[in-house]
Amino acid sequence: MSEPIPEAAYRILDDVNFAHVVTILADGMPQTTPVWIHREEGIPFFNTAKGRVKHANLVRDPRVAFSVVDHANPYVYLQVRGHAEMIDDPDNAGIEALSQKYLGTPYPHLREGEERVTVRIVPTDVVWWDPNAR
DSSP states (O other): OOOOOOGGGHHHHHTTOEEEEEEEOTTSOEEEEEEEOEEETTEEEEEEETTSHHHHHHHHOOEEEEEEEETTEEEEEEEEEEEEEEEEOTTOHHHHHHHHHHTSSOOTTOOTTOOEEEEEEEEEEEEEEOGGGO
């Protein structure tokens, strides 16, 4: 069952805030990675290359979590737990869109032969905290 992210939280997903994504290693330990994040129709997503640790973890176990804080006010944050849906990105449109958002340029780190995937995070548990909204 999906839990929606409050519309008030969209602003920190739409801004250039970094998220920390947590996946589960084969031995059950958590693994965390900072990523660029955005949303489409209320669903957060990031992009990664096939074969990276987080990709391998999500292939094996799609449970995922992330947190993101507002760079302008780190007391404002969003935490989401859910499951990953991976979508192949053969033309690299996902990573290019994120690079334009965060760098304002084409993605500078693409490696020849690299296969990219967009990872949508379908939320099952959402915590949104903005002390100024109370």
